[in-house]
Amino acid sequence: xxxxxxxxxxxxxxxxxxxxxxxxxxxxxxxxxxxxxxxxxxxxxxxxxxxxxxxxxxxxxxxxxxxxxxxxxxxxxxxxxxxxxxxxxxxxxxxxxxxxxxxxxxxxxxxxxxxxxxxxxxxxxxxxxxxxxxxxxxxxxxxxxxxxxxxxxxxxxxxxxxxxxxxxxxxxxxxxxxxxxxxxxxxxxxxxxxxxxxxxxxxxxxxxxxxxxxxxxxxxxxxxxxxxxxxxxxxxxxxxxxxxxxxxxxxxxxxxxxxxxxxxxxxxxxxxxxxxxxxxxxxxxxxxxxxxxxxxxxxxxxxxxxxxxxxxxxxxxxxxxxxxxxxxxxxxxxxxxxxxxxxxxxxxxxxxxxxxxxxxxxxxxxxxxxxxxxxxxxxxxxxxxxxxxxxxxxxxxxxxxxxxxxxxxxxxxxxxxxxxxxxxxxxxxxxxxxxxxxxxxxxxxxxxxxxxxxxxxxxxxxxxxxxxxxx
Amino acid sequence: xxxxxxxxxxxxxxxxxxxxxxxxxxxxxxxxxxxxxxxxxxxxxxxxxxxxxxxxxxxxxxxxxxxxxxxxxxxxxxxxxxxxxxxxxxxxxxxxxxxxxxxxxxxxxxxxxxxxxxxxxxxxxxxxxxxxxxxxxxxxxxxxxxxxxxxxxxxxxxxxxxxxxxxxxxxxxxxxxxxxxxxxxxxxxxxxxxxxxxxxxxxxxxxxxxxxxxxxxxxxxxx
Numbered sequence: 121x122x123x124x125x126x127x128x129x130x131x132x133x134x135x136x137x138x139x140x141x142x143x144x145x146x147x148x149x150x151x152x153x154x155x156x157x158x159x160x161x162x163x164x165x166x167x168x169x170x171x172x173x174x175x176x177x178x179x180x181x182x183x184x185x186x187x188x189x190x191x192x193x194x195x196x197x198x199x200x201x202x203x204x205x206x207x208x209x210x211x212x213x214x215x216x217x218x219x220x221x222x223x224x225x226x227x228x229x230x231x232x233x234x235x236x237x238x239x240x241x242x243x244x245x246x247x248x249x250x251x252x253x254x255x256x257x258x259x260x261x262x263x264x265x266x267x268x269x270x271x272x273x274x275x276x277x278x279x280x281x282x283x284x285x286x287x288x289x290x291x292x293x294x295x296x297x298x299x300x301x302x303x304x305x306x307x308x309x310x311x312x313x314x315x316x317x318x319x320x321x322x323x324x325x326x327x328x329x330x331x332x333x334x335x336x337x338x339x340x341x342x343x344x345x346x347x348x349x350x351x352x353x354x355x356x357x358x359x360x361x362x363x364x365x366x367x368x369x370x371x372x373x374x375x376x377x378x379x380x381x382x383x384x385x386x387x388x389x390x391x392x393x394x395x396x397x398x399x400x401x402x403x404x405x406x407x408x409x410x411x412x413x414x415x416x417x418x419x420x421x422x423x424x425x426x427x428x429x430x431x432x433x434x435x436x437x438x439x440x441x442x443x444x445x446x447x448x449x450x451x452x453x454x455x456x457x458x459x460x461x462x463x464x465x466x467x468x469x470x471x472x473x474x475x476x477x478x479x480x481x482x483x484x485x486x487x488x489x490x491x492x493x494x495x496x497x498x499x500x501x502x503x504x505x506x507x508x509x510x511x512x513x514x515x516x517x518x519x520x521x522x523x524x525x526x527x528x529x530x531x532x533x534x535x536x537x538x539x540x541x542x543x544x545x546x547x548x549x550x551x552x553x554x555x556x557x558x559x560x561x562x563x564x565x566x567x568x569x570x571x572x573x574x575x576x577x578x579x580x581x582x583x584x585x586x587x588x589x590x591x
Numbered sequence: 592x593x594x595x596x597x598x599x600x601x602x603x604x605x606x607x608x609x610x611x612x613x614x615x616x617x618x619x620x621x622x623x624x625x626x627x628x629x630x631x632x633x634x635x636x637x638x639x640x641x642x643x644x645x646x647x648x649x650x651x652x653x654x655x656x657x658x659x660x661x662x663x664x665x666x667x668x669x670x671x672x673x674x675x676x677x678x679x680x681x682x683x684x685x686x687x688x689x690x691x692x693x694x695x696x697x698x699x700x701x702x703x704x705x706x707x708x709x710x711x712x713x714x715x716x717x718x719x720x721x722x723x724x725x726x727x728x729x730x731x732x733x734x735x736x737x738x739x740x741x742x743x744x745x746x747x748x749x750x751x752x753x754x755x756x757x758x759x760x761x762x763x764x765x766x767x768x769x770x771x772x773x774x775x776x777x778x779x780x781x782x783x784x785x786x787x788x789x790x791x792x793x794x795x796x797x798x799x800x801x802x803x804x805x806x807x808x809x810x811x812x813x814x
Binding site: 386 | 600602603606607609610613614672673692693694695696697698
């Protein structure tokens with residue numbers, strides 16, 4: 121894949137815009153110079169034409185034609201290639217410059233100033249009509265009182281000046297363009313340095329080293345700050361979930377070790393000496409119980425992993441509508457035995473027809489896990505209340521016990537994997553501390569929330585909100 | 592010998608206890624949580640303590656530090672499910688004598704605890720010798736002058752305990768405390784029965800007496 125460089129692009133853009141600017145400057149300069157020079161040339165042309173016209177006077181004696189003072193024509197102007205022709209209506213040509221070409225014709229009408237070419241040289245010509253003859257005192261009625269003057273002067277000198285101005289501006293622009301490009305390269309390189317610092321800092325991050333502090337230089341750059349901040353928060357979150365996974369793995373290994381140790385010690389102590397068949401049978405039964413315990417733990421961990429996979433949306437499933445109340449009923453039925461053993465009762469108070477899009481077995485597992493906790497912590501003779509109701513656009517299930525409650529500082533921890541309340545009670549109570557974690561992962565997998573409400577001595581309420589299936 | 596197992600997993604504690612009772616002839620007490628364990632360790636003279644780390648009420652590390660702070664020098668074997676280097680080092684530094692990570696081998700646990708007890712009482716060899724008497728603590732056999740002596744379980748336990756502390760006066764109370772677990776009624780006259788039985792078996796074949804009575808104080812095992 122071709123790589124592109126921000127620096128190269130910035131410099132290229134910079135050079136292109138600067139070059140465009142320089143071209144515009146040259147064009148404007150040339151145009152302006154041309155206009156200025158041309159207007160001064162035009163003024164000059166007019167003055168010279170009038171000057172030539174002023175050289176025409178009436179003859180001293182009647183019957184003679186108009187007189188042109190040839191000797192008074194500016195020799196310098198003629199030398200520079202000026203051409204003129206003075207005509208008078210009804211008389212014809214009064215005077216012509218020496219170099220007037222026969223084929224040159226500047227007809228009446230049209231603009232006063234116009235472009236012509238004489239022998240390949242560009243000229244600017246002016247045709248003035250009805251120029252009064254100044255010599256009025258001697259006016260002769262038989263002769264016309266006005267003249268037509270055509271005056272042309274070569275544009276070579278003007279063009280040369282325009283060209284020179286153009287070259288001058290272009291050269292200056294090029295020099296400045298060069299300087300600005302150098303400055304831009306330097307500035308962009310310097311400006312992008314914080315980006316390199318940021319990349320360097322980020323390259324130090326690894327699974328062992330999560331510390332990432334965006335460099336101060338990057339923090340001070342407005343464009344880089346969001347990037348640096350995003351990197352910081354992203355790394356923080358990554359670190360957290362990495363730690364969580366690592367902790368889970370550590371905890372899982374730790375939790376697995378104990379049942380394995382029990383199983384191993386059971387078998388080893390059984391093998392320590394020859395035993396009676398009754399003893400072997402008792403030992404094997406124990407081993408089987410140990411294995412079942414191990415199996416339960418593994419199953420719990422797998423279920424949690426599976427539920428979390430859904431929660432993170434890696435598995436999409438076709439879900440059907442499930443009646444929430446009936447899943448609660450099934451869960452309660454499954455826990456009757458445990459409740460009886462604890463001399464506790466479970467009561468259900470459910471609205472009918474509350475449907476959620478979920479897997480029925482998963483929901484049942486959520487209720488079982490919540491109820492199991494509630495029943496285990498219930499003092500003898502108390503009741504665990506389960507309420508299913510519609511709440512806004514949610515299905516709300518509340519599992520309430522009259523147990524000892526959870527201290528406020530422990531409340532945020534109860535959903536952590538392998539967390540077991542006050543461990544003095546829970547070991548006797550059993551379980552691996554995975555039930556609530558599984559319940560939470562499952563509820564969240566279906567877009568719901570689970571909120572514990574508890575205070576010491578006042579029992580615990582677990583509130584589960586699930587999105588209703590409205591179709 | 593009498594040991595204390597502080598372990599909240601009842602099944603595991605029971606298995607370890609059974610193994611020590613059957614294979615080593617030890618008296619075994621079990622505590623199910625840290626507080627209980629600390630109380631029992633402080634109120635009974637154990638020869639070794641097996642301590643789990645993850646305990647309800649008070650964790651094993653705390654129990655260990657409190658024991659050591661109250662000048663208890665009973666050997667402590669820590670049973671842990673964690674095997675990170677730091678925690679092991681911290682454990683040993685806070686007074687543990689040895690540790691095993693779960694799941695462990697019962698045979699290894701037995702051997703290590705025996706070694707700890709031996710070392711704690713100043714003995715290096717698993718075969719204890721007092722004069723021409725030899726007590727093998729591994730297979731629990733007793734010989735005198737190459738002659739094998741068959742003892743009852745209780746007689747062996749009395750002899751093994753005394754052989755760990757030769758030349759020291761061992762009172763009847765001490766013997767009772769180290770040979771019976773918490774749940775036994777302790778009658779001091781049973782000790783006299785075992786001692787007389789031991790004397791009879793050890794002195795068979797007109798060897799010099801090994802067990803001497805110090806009236807009002809106790810017994811001494813010495814050649």
